[in-house]
Amino acid sequence: MKIVLLILSIVLTLACFLLYRKLSQAKLQCAKIKRESEDRVKQTHQELEGERSEQRLLLDAIGDAFLIVNGSLRVKLNNSRAQQLSRYDSLIDRTLQEIFMSEKLSATVAKQIAKNEPSQKRIIISSGAHGIGATSTEGDTAWILQVTPLPNHKEDPLYCLILRDITAEYRADQVRTDFVANASHELRTPLAIINGYLENLIDDDVVESPDMARRFLTTMRKHGDRLSRLVDDMLVVSRLESGEAASINPDPFDLAECVSDVVERLDHLIQNQGAQIITKLPKDPLIVTADKFYYTQVLFNLVENALKQNPGNNITVTVTAERIGSDRFKLAVCDDGIGIPSAHLPFIFKRFYRVDKHHTQSDIKGTGLGLSIVKRAIEAHGGTIEATSKPGLQTCFIIQSPIDSSQVSPEVKPEI
Incomplete structure:
Protein backbone atom coordinates (compact mmCIF):
# COMPACT_ATOMS: atom_id res chain seq x y z
CA MET A 1 0.00 0.00 0.00
CA LYS A 2 2.85 2.34 0.85
CA ILE A 3 4.46 1.57 -2.45
CA VAL A 4 1.26 2.43 -4.33
CA LEU A 5 0.98 5.73 -2.47
CA LEU A 6 4.60 6.53 -3.20
CA ILE A 7 4.09 5.81 -6.88
CA LEU A 8 0.95 8.00 -6.98
CA SER A 9 2.87 10.79 -5.21
CA ILE A 10 5.65 10.57 -7.73
CA VAL A 11 3.15 10.60 -10.64
CA LEU A 12 1.32 13.62 -9.22
CA THR A 13 4.59 15.47 -8.64
CA LEU A 14 5.70 14.72 -12.17
CA ALA A 15 2.30 15.81 -13.55
CA CYS A 16 2.49 19.07 -11.57
CA PHE A 17 6.02 19.67 -12.85
CA LEU A 18 4.95 19.08 -16.43
CA LEU A 19 1.91 21.30 -15.96
CA TYR A 20 4.03 24.06 -14.44
CA ARG A 21 6.48 23.76 -17.30
CA LYS A 22 3.73 24.02 -19.86
CA LEU A 23 2.24 26.99 -18.02
CA SER A 24 5.64 28.68 -17.95
CA GLN A 25 6.12 28.03 -21.64
CA ALA A 26 2.61 29.34 -22.33
CA LYS A 27 3.36 32.43 -20.24
CA LEU A 28 6.58 33.02 -22.12
CA GLN A 29 4.76 32.48 -25.40
CA CYS A 30 2.05 34.96 -24.36
CA ALA A 31 4.70 37.49 -23.34
CA LYS A 32 6.40 37.01 -26.69
CA ILE A 33 3.13 37.42 -28.55
CA LYS A 34 2.36 40.51 -26.48
CA ARG A 35 5.75 42.01 -27.26
CA GLU A 36 5.35 41.24 -30.93
CA SER A 37 1.86 42.73 -30.90
CA GLU A 38 3.11 45.83 -29.15
CA ASP A 39 5.96 46.13 -31.64
CA ARG A 40 3.54 45.75 -34.55
CA VAL A 41 1.20 48.34 -33.01
CA LYS A 42 4.13 50.68 -32.42
CA GLN A 43 5.39 50.14 -35.95
CA THR A 44 1.91 50.69 -37.37
CA HIS A 45 1.58 53.85 -35.25
CA GLN A 46 4.95 55.11 -36.50
CA GLU A 47 3.95 54.36 -40.08
CA LEU A 48 0.69 56.24 -39.57
CA GLU A 49 2.55 59.15 -37.99
CA GLY A 50 4.98 59.10 -40.91
CA GLU A 51 2.10 59.13 -43.37
CA ARG A 52 0.45 61.96 -41.44
CA SER A 53 3.74 63.90 -41.46
CA GLU A 54 4.10 63.35 -45.19
CA GLN A 55 0.48 64.38 -45.68
CA ARG A 56 1.08 67.47 -43.55
CA LEU A 57 4.22 68.36 -45.51
CA LEU A 58 2.36 67.93 -48.80
CA LEU A 59 -0.56 70.05 -47.61
CA ASP A 60 1.73 72.74 -46.21
CA ALA A 61 3.63 72.80 -49.50
CA ILE A 62 0.45 74.07 -51.16
CA GLY A 63 0.68 77.85 -51.39
CA ASP A 64 -3.10 78.22 -51.22
CA ALA A 65 -5.35 77.71 -48.20
CA PHE A 66 -6.54 74.07 -48.17
CA LEU A 67 -9.46 72.90 -46.01
CA ILE A 68 -11.68 69.84 -45.72
CA VAL A 69 -15.15 70.75 -44.41
CA ASN A 70 -18.39 68.87 -43.82
CA GLY A 71 -21.87 69.89 -44.86
CA SER A 72 -22.12 72.20 -41.83
CA LEU A 73 -19.01 74.04 -43.03
CA ARG A 74 -16.98 72.79 -40.06
CA VAL A 75 -13.30 72.22 -40.72
CA LYS A 76 -12.01 68.66 -40.46
CA LEU A 77 -8.55 69.22 -41.92
CA ASN A 78 -6.47 72.23 -42.94
CA ASN A 79 -2.96 73.21 -43.97
CA SER A 80 -0.66 75.88 -42.55
CA ARG A 81 -1.67 78.48 -45.15
CA ALA A 82 -5.29 78.24 -43.99
CA GLN A 83 -4.00 78.58 -40.43
CA GLN A 84 -2.17 81.80 -41.36
CA LEU A 85 -5.40 83.32 -42.65
CA SER A 86 -7.04 82.87 -39.25
CA ARG A 87 -6.38 84.17 -35.77
CA TYR A 88 -7.12 80.77 -34.15
CA ASP A 89 -4.46 78.26 -33.11
CA SER A 90 -6.64 75.37 -34.23
CA LEU A 91 -9.29 75.37 -36.96
CA ILE A 92 -10.62 71.84 -36.41
CA ASP A 93 -14.40 71.75 -35.84
CA ARG A 94 -14.71 75.52 -36.26
CA THR A 95 -17.03 76.95 -38.91
CA LEU A 96 -15.81 79.03 -41.84
CA GLN A 97 -17.85 81.98 -40.57
CA GLU A 98 -16.12 81.72 -37.20
CA ILE A 99 -12.66 81.39 -38.76
CA PHE A 100 -12.77 84.06 -41.47
CA MET A 101 -15.60 86.29 -40.20
CA SER A 102 -16.91 86.70 -43.73
CA GLU A 103 -20.59 86.11 -44.41
CA LYS A 104 -19.97 86.49 -48.12
CA LEU A 105 -17.35 83.72 -48.16
CA SER A 106 -19.51 81.36 -46.09
CA ALA A 107 -22.57 82.02 -48.25
CA THR A 108 -20.58 81.45 -51.44
CA VAL A 109 -19.19 78.15 -50.14
CA ALA A 110 -22.68 77.01 -49.10
CA LYS A 111 -24.02 77.76 -52.59
CA GLN A 112 -21.17 75.91 -54.25
CA ILE A 113 -21.62 72.90 -51.93
CA ALA A 114 -25.33 72.79 -52.73
CA LYS A 115 -24.44 72.12 -56.37
CA ASN A 116 -22.58 68.97 -55.24
CA GLU A 117 -20.17 69.21 -58.15
CA PRO A 118 -16.67 70.68 -58.65
CA SER A 119 -16.85 74.44 -59.09
CA GLN A 120 -14.68 77.54 -59.11
CA LYS A 121 -15.66 81.13 -58.39
CA ARG A 122 -13.91 84.48 -57.94
CA ILE A 123 -15.09 86.56 -54.99
CA ILE A 124 -14.26 90.14 -54.03
CA ILE A 125 -14.50 90.96 -50.33
CA SER A 126 -14.76 94.59 -49.27
CA SER A 127 -12.30 96.12 -46.86
CA GLY A 128 -13.32 95.67 -43.23
CA ALA A 129 -15.92 93.04 -44.12
CA HIS A 130 -13.77 90.09 -43.13
CA GLY A 131 -10.99 88.88 -40.86
CA ILE A 132 -9.08 86.94 -43.51
CA GLY A 133 -5.37 87.30 -43.01
CA ALA A 134 -3.12 87.49 -39.98
CA THR A 135 -2.75 91.24 -40.48
CA SER A 136 -5.38 93.71 -41.57
CA THR A 137 -5.19 94.93 -45.15
CA GLU A 138 -6.55 98.11 -46.63
CA GLY A 139 -8.75 97.94 -49.68
CA ASP A 140 -10.72 95.11 -51.24
CA THR A 141 -9.29 91.59 -51.41
CA ALA A 142 -9.84 89.08 -54.21
CA TRP A 143 -9.93 85.29 -53.95
CA ILE A 144 -10.42 82.25 -56.17
CA LEU A 145 -12.57 79.65 -54.40
CA GLN A 146 -12.51 76.01 -55.57
CA VAL A 147 -15.00 73.55 -54.07
CA THR A 148 -14.76 69.80 -54.80
CA PRO A 149 -16.98 67.08 -53.23
CA LEU A 150 -14.94 64.14 -51.94
CA PRO A 151 -16.00 60.66 -53.16
CA ASN A 152 -17.02 57.79 -50.82
CA HIS A 153 -18.52 60.11 -48.22
CA LYS A 154 -22.23 59.90 -48.99
CA GLU A 155 -23.43 59.46 -45.40
CA ASP A 156 -21.27 62.29 -44.04
CA PRO A 157 -20.32 64.36 -47.11
CA LEU A 158 -16.94 66.07 -47.06
CA TYR A 159 -15.75 68.84 -49.37
CA CYS A 160 -12.30 70.08 -50.35
CA LEU A 161 -11.91 73.86 -50.37
CA ILE A 162 -8.98 75.70 -51.93
CA LEU A 163 -8.80 79.45 -51.33
CA ARG A 164 -6.29 81.29 -53.51
CA ASP A 165 -5.35 84.91 -52.81
CA ILE A 166 -5.32 86.91 -56.07
CA THR A 167 -5.46 90.34 -54.43
CA ALA A 168 -2.18 91.49 -56.01
CA GLU A 169 -3.37 90.61 -59.52
CA TYR A 170 -6.79 92.15 -58.85
Missing part, protein backbone atom coordinates in the same frame (compact mmCIF):
# COMPACT_ATOMS: atom_id res chain seq x y z
CA ARG A 171 -5.29 95.41 -57.63
CA ALA A 172 -2.85 95.50 -60.53
CA ASP A 173 -5.80 95.18 -62.92
CA GLN A 174 -7.58 97.96 -61.05
CA VAL A 175 -4.49 100.17 -61.31
CA ARG A 176 -4.27 99.55 -65.06
CA THR A 177 -7.97 100.26 -65.49
CA ASP A 178 -7.77 103.45 -63.44
CA PHE A 179 -4.63 104.53 -65.26
CA VAL A 180 -6.26 104.14 -68.67
CA ALA A 181 -9.39 105.97 -67.50
CA ASN A 182 -7.44 108.84 -65.90
CA ALA A 183 -4.99 109.11 -68.78
CA SER A 184 -7.87 109.22 -71.27
CA HIS A 185 -9.51 112.01 -69.28
CA GLU A 186 -6.28 113.99 -68.91
CA LEU A 187 -5.54 113.68 -72.62
CA ARG A 188 -9.09 114.41 -73.70
CA THR A 189 -9.37 117.70 -71.77
CA PRO A 190 -6.59 119.68 -73.51
CA LEU A 191 -7.46 118.10 -76.87
CA ALA A 192 -11.07 119.25 -76.49
CA ILE A 193 -9.91 122.78 -75.65
CA ILE A 194 -7.52 122.89 -78.61
CA ASN A 195 -10.22 121.60 -80.96
CA GLY A 196 -12.68 124.16 -79.60
CA TYR A 197 -10.32 127.05 -80.29
CA LEU A 198 -9.53 125.66 -83.75
CA GLU A 199 -13.25 125.59 -84.57
CA ASN A 200 -13.56 129.23 -83.45
CA LEU A 201 -10.56 130.22 -85.52
CA ILE A 202 -11.94 128.52 -88.64
CA ASP A 203 -15.69 129.06 -88.35
CA ASP A 204 -15.89 132.49 -86.71
CA ASP A 205 -13.33 134.28 -88.87
CA VAL A 206 -11.27 135.05 -85.77
CA VAL A 207 -8.17 135.00 -87.98
CA GLU A 208 -9.16 138.46 -89.18
CA SER A 209 -8.63 139.73 -85.61
CA PRO A 210 -4.90 139.29 -84.93
CA ASP A 211 -5.20 140.00 -81.19
CA MET A 212 -7.99 137.47 -80.72
CA ALA A 213 -6.22 134.93 -82.90
CA ARG A 214 -2.97 135.42 -80.93
CA ARG A 215 -4.82 134.89 -77.64
CA PHE A 216 -6.43 131.71 -78.98
CA LEU A 217 -3.12 130.40 -80.30
CA THR A 218 -1.37 131.18 -77.01
CA THR A 219 -3.97 129.17 -75.09
CA MET A 220 -3.71 126.34 -77.60
CA ARG A 221 0.05 126.34 -77.23
CA LYS A 222 -0.24 126.08 -73.44
CA HIS A 223 -2.49 123.07 -73.73
CA GLY A 224 -0.28 121.58 -76.45
CA ASP A 225 2.72 121.92 -74.13
CA ARG A 226 0.68 120.29 -71.36
CA LEU A 227 -0.16 117.40 -73.68
CA SER A 228 3.50 116.97 -74.54
CA ARG A 229 4.57 117.03 -70.90
CA LEU A 230 1.78 114.63 -69.95
CA VAL A 231 2.98 112.11 -72.52
CA ASP A 232 6.58 112.53 -71.35
CA ASP A 233 5.57 112.02 -67.71
CA MET A 234 3.53 108.95 -68.59
CA LEU A 235 6.56 107.47 -70.36
CA VAL A 236 8.75 108.16 -67.30
CA VAL A 237 6.23 106.48 -64.98
CA SER A 238 5.97 103.55 -67.37
CA ARG A 239 9.75 103.09 -67.44
CA LEU A 240 10.03 103.29 -63.65
CA GLU A 241 7.29 100.71 -63.10
CA SER A 242 8.13 98.30 -65.91
CA GLY A 243 11.47 97.13 -64.54
CA GLU A 244 13.58 99.60 -66.44
CA ALA A 245 14.19 101.29 -63.09
CA ALA A 246 17.08 98.84 -62.68
CA SER A 247 18.73 100.47 -65.70
CA ILE A 248 19.21 103.88 -64.05
CA ASN A 249 22.63 105.31 -64.81
CA PRO A 250 24.34 106.27 -61.54
CA ASP A 251 27.28 108.65 -61.87
CA PRO A 252 28.90 110.91 -59.26
CA PHE A 253 27.65 114.51 -59.22
CA ASP A 254 27.42 117.41 -56.81
CA LEU A 255 23.88 117.77 -55.44
CA ALA A 256 24.39 121.56 -55.35
CA GLU A 257 24.65 121.59 -59.16
CA CYS A 258 21.33 119.79 -59.38
CA VAL A 259 19.66 122.35 -57.08
CA SER A 260 21.17 125.24 -59.04
CA ASP A 261 19.91 123.82 -62.36
CA VAL A 262 16.35 123.50 -61.02
CA VAL A 263 16.28 127.03 -59.58
CA GLU A 264 17.57 128.41 -62.89
CA ARG A 265 14.94 126.53 -64.91
CA LEU A 266 12.15 127.81 -62.66
CA ASP A 267 13.49 131.37 -62.38
CA HIS A 268 10.76 132.82 -64.61
CA LEU A 269 7.98 131.26 -62.54
CA ILE A 270 9.71 132.29 -59.30
CA GLN A 271 9.97 135.93 -60.44
CA ASN A 272 6.37 136.07 -61.68
CA GLN A 273 5.02 134.81 -58.35
CA GLY A 274 7.30 136.90 -56.16
CA ALA A 275 8.48 133.70 -54.50
CA GLN A 276 11.77 133.17 -52.71
CA ILE A 277 14.03 130.13 -52.92
CA ILE A 278 16.39 129.46 -49.99
CA THR A 279 19.04 126.76 -50.27
CA LYS A 280 20.76 125.25 -47.24
CA LEU A 281 23.55 123.03 -48.49
CA PRO A 282 26.73 121.71 -46.84
CA LYS A 283 29.88 123.84 -47.18
CA ASP A 284 31.73 120.89 -48.65
CA PRO A 285 30.38 119.40 -51.91
CA LEU A 286 27.82 116.65 -51.30
CA ILE A 287 28.80 114.16 -53.99
CA VAL A 288 26.23 111.44 -54.61
CA THR A 289 26.35 108.56 -57.06
CA ALA A 290 22.95 108.47 -58.70
CA ASP A 291 21.13 109.25 -61.92
CA LYS A 292 21.36 113.03 -62.19
CA PHE A 293 18.50 113.17 -64.69
CA TYR A 294 16.05 111.63 -62.20
CA TYR A 295 17.24 113.69 -59.24
CA THR A 296 16.89 116.86 -61.30
CA GLN A 297 13.39 115.72 -62.22
CA VAL A 298 12.60 115.02 -58.56
CA LEU A 299 13.74 118.46 -57.36
CA PHE A 300 12.07 120.19 -60.31
CA ASN A 301 8.74 118.49 -59.65
CA LEU A 302 8.81 119.23 -55.90
CA VAL A 303 9.75 122.92 -56.24
CA GLU A 304 7.40 123.49 -59.19
CA ASN A 305 4.59 121.77 -57.30
CA ALA A 306 5.09 124.11 -54.32
CA LEU A 307 5.02 127.16 -56.60
CA LYS A 308 1.99 126.09 -58.64
CA GLN A 309 -0.05 125.22 -55.57
CA ASN A 310 0.59 128.68 -54.13
CA PRO A 311 0.21 131.23 -56.95
CA GLY A 312 0.48 134.83 -55.80
CA ASN A 313 1.18 133.89 -52.16
CA ASN A 314 4.81 135.16 -52.16
CA ILE A 315 5.84 131.85 -50.63
CA THR A 316 9.30 130.82 -49.50
CA VAL A 317 10.60 127.46 -50.66
CA THR A 318 13.54 126.02 -48.73
CA VAL A 319 15.76 123.30 -50.17
CA THR A 320 17.94 121.54 -47.60
CA ALA A 321 20.52 118.81 -48.07
CA GLU A 322 22.73 117.08 -45.51
CA ARG A 323 24.73 113.92 -45.04
CA ILE A 324 23.38 111.25 -42.65
CA GLY A 325 26.16 109.06 -41.34
CA SER A 326 28.66 107.76 -43.85
CA ASP A 327 26.42 106.25 -46.49
CA ARG A 328 23.15 108.18 -46.69
CA PHE A 329 21.90 111.72 -47.23
CA LYS A 330 18.69 113.67 -46.61
CA LEU A 331 17.11 116.09 -49.05
CA ALA A 332 14.13 118.22 -48.02
CA VAL A 333 11.92 120.65 -49.95
CA CYS A 334 9.70 122.76 -47.66
CA ASP A 335 7.37 125.70 -48.25
CA ASP A 336 5.22 127.99 -46.11
CA GLY A 337 2.21 127.91 -48.42
CA ILE A 338 -1.38 126.77 -47.98
CA GLY A 339 -0.35 123.20 -47.26
CA ILE A 340 -2.02 119.84 -47.81
CA PRO A 341 -5.00 118.69 -45.70
CA SER A 342 -4.14 115.61 -43.65
CA ALA A 343 -6.93 113.60 -45.33
CA HIS A 344 -5.11 113.92 -48.67
CA LEU A 345 -1.57 113.09 -47.53
CA PRO A 346 -1.85 109.28 -47.93
CA PHE A 347 -2.87 109.67 -51.58
CA ILE A 348 -0.71 112.48 -52.99
CA PHE A 349 1.80 110.07 -54.58
CA LYS A 350 -0.91 108.28 -56.58
CA ARG A 351 -1.03 108.91 -60.29
CA PHE A 352 -3.36 111.73 -61.40
CA TYR A 353 -4.35 112.47 -57.79
CA ARG A 354 -5.14 116.14 -57.19
CA VAL A 355 -5.72 117.84 -53.87
CA ASP A 356 -7.57 120.63 -55.65
CA LYS A 357 -9.75 118.96 -58.25
CA HIS A 358 -11.53 122.14 -59.30
CA HIS A 359 -9.64 124.44 -61.63
CA THR A 360 -10.52 126.44 -64.71
CA GLN A 361 -9.35 125.77 -68.22
CA SER A 362 -7.03 128.78 -68.12
CA ASP A 363 -5.54 127.63 -64.81
CA ILE A 364 -3.03 125.12 -66.18
CA LYS A 365 -2.09 122.78 -63.38
CA GLY A 366 0.47 119.96 -63.59
CA THR A 367 -0.04 116.64 -65.29
CA GLY A 368 -1.01 114.90 -62.04
CA LEU A 369 2.02 112.63 -62.39
CA GLY A 370 4.73 114.82 -60.82
CA LEU A 371 4.67 113.39 -57.29
CA SER A 372 4.15 109.87 -58.60
CA ILE A 373 7.36 110.24 -60.63
CA VAL A 374 9.16 111.63 -57.56
CA LYS A 375 8.25 108.63 -55.39
CA ARG A 376 9.14 106.03 -57.99
CA ALA A 377 12.42 107.70 -58.94
CA ILE A 378 13.51 107.81 -55.28
CA GLU A 379 12.50 104.17 -54.75
CA ALA A 380 14.47 103.22 -57.87
CA HIS A 381 17.56 104.60 -56.10
CA GLY A 382 16.83 102.60 -52.94
CA GLY A 383 15.53 105.64 -51.05
CA THR A 384 12.34 106.74 -49.33
CA ILE A 385 10.20 109.87 -49.36
CA GLU A 386 7.61 111.11 -46.89
CA ALA A 387 5.37 114.16 -46.83
CA THR A 388 4.30 116.21 -43.80
CA SER A 389 2.09 119.26 -43.75
CA LYS A 390 0.72 121.81 -41.33
CA PRO A 391 -1.65 123.83 -43.53
CA GLY A 392 -0.74 127.50 -43.57
CA LEU A 393 2.55 126.87 -41.77
CA GLN A 394 4.83 124.38 -43.46
CA THR A 395 4.73 121.54 -45.98
CA CYS A 396 7.80 119.32 -46.34
CA PHE A 397 8.85 116.51 -48.65
CA ILE A 398 11.73 114.64 -47.03
CA ILE A 399 13.92 112.25 -49.01
CA GLN A 400 16.45 109.83 -47.55
CA SER A 401 18.60 107.87 -49.97
CA PRO A 402 21.97 106.08 -50.23
CA ILE A 403 24.88 108.28 -51.26
CA ASP A 404 25.97 105.52 -53.65
CA SER A 405 22.89 104.17 -55.44
CA SER A 406 25.00 101.95 -57.67
CA GLN A 407 25.37 99.52 -54.75
CA VAL A 408 21.65 98.97 -54.18
CA SER A 409 19.12 96.77 -55.97
CA PRO A 410 16.20 99.09 -56.75
CA GLU A 411 12.68 97.79 -56.30
CA VAL A 412 9.90 100.07 -57.46
CA LYS A 413 6.63 98.90 -55.97
CA PRO A 414 3.53 99.02 -58.18
CA GLU A 415 0.89 101.49 -57.14
CA ILE A 416 -2.04 99.96 -55.31
